Amino acid sequence: MKVLIADDDPQLVRALRITLAAHGYDVVAAADGAAAITLAAQAHPDIVLLDLGMPHLDGVQVIEALRGWTTAPIIVVSGRTGSADKVEALDAGADDYVTKPFQIDELLARLRALGRRSVPGAAEPVVSWGDVTIDLAARDVTRGGERVHLTPTEWRMIEYLARHPGVLVTRQTLLKEIWASEQVSDSGYLRLYMSQLRKKLEVDPSRPVHLLTESGMGYRLVIDPAQHPPRE
Structure with a gap:
């Protein structure tokens, strides 16, 4: 599996290159x-490991540019710890956010989790109701025949729910699946993204x-709403 490290700290890049190569990753780097x-x-x-504070183009701009043509998982590795920075990066299309300094074992675990997610499966189902269709193989959502634009986080949320239709998915499970971490605990993120999904997919x-x-x-x-009447 090939990992792109984008960071202007040569010592960190060198350390990551050695460690990841020792674990079987093919590493390329940009400063x-x-x-x-x-x-x-x-x-x-x-997979892309990306710092936010880089010269020429900052990390968020890089995320936005990459999301124009690739769905490869992006892990932000940054010294910025503010929630606003995290939300901006995740909304731009990052899949995970790790703050510096970090434990290498944790980073490797997140790489493995996102690596498994990025491997295409065999036959992927299509989930639909009314005029909404979710094509899990194409990673595409349409409504009334028109493509619905979802942010990467919105897609991961609806994708997980679509793979488990009718099943109660706990908030902690969604937080772990979406951000590949058991440490994320703010379910306010989930309420925000669920509200956006409802605006796009509910009548x-x-x-x-x-x-x-x-x-x-x-x-x-x-x-089928007849099987699970809404409780809200």
């Missing part, structure tokens, strides 16, 4: 944002019948 985009286009990495977002909240527990995707 600034513009070089990261160019190298990503040339090398087609499976009446204020009275959802497919994307349901189970109070105090989690969320459930209902294909």
Whole structure:
């Protein structure tokens, strides 16, 4: 599996290159944002490790540029610890956020988790209700025949629910699946993204019948509302 490291700290890049290579990863590196985009286009990495504070183009700009053509998982590795920085990076399309300094074992675990997610499966199902269709293989959502634009985080949320239709998915499970970490505990993120999904996929977002909240527990995707009447 090929990993692109985009960071202007040569010591950190050197340490990561040695460690990741020892664990079987093929590593390429870029020292600034513009070089990261160019190298990503040339090398087609499976996963990107990205610092936010780089010269020429900052990390968020790099994320936005990469998301224009690749779905490769992006892990932000940054010294910025503010929630605003994390939210901005995740909304731009990052899959995970690790703050410096970090434990290498934790970073390796997140790489493994995202690596498994990025491997395409065999036959992927299509989930649909009304005029909404979720194509898990194509990673595509349509409504009324028109493509629905979802952010990467919105896609991961609806994808997990679509893979478990009718099942109560706890908030902690979604937080772990979306951000590949058991340390993320702010379920306010989930409420925000669920609200956005309802606006895009429900007939009446204020009275959802497919994307349901189970109070105090989690969320459930209902294909046939007759089987699970809404409780909200």
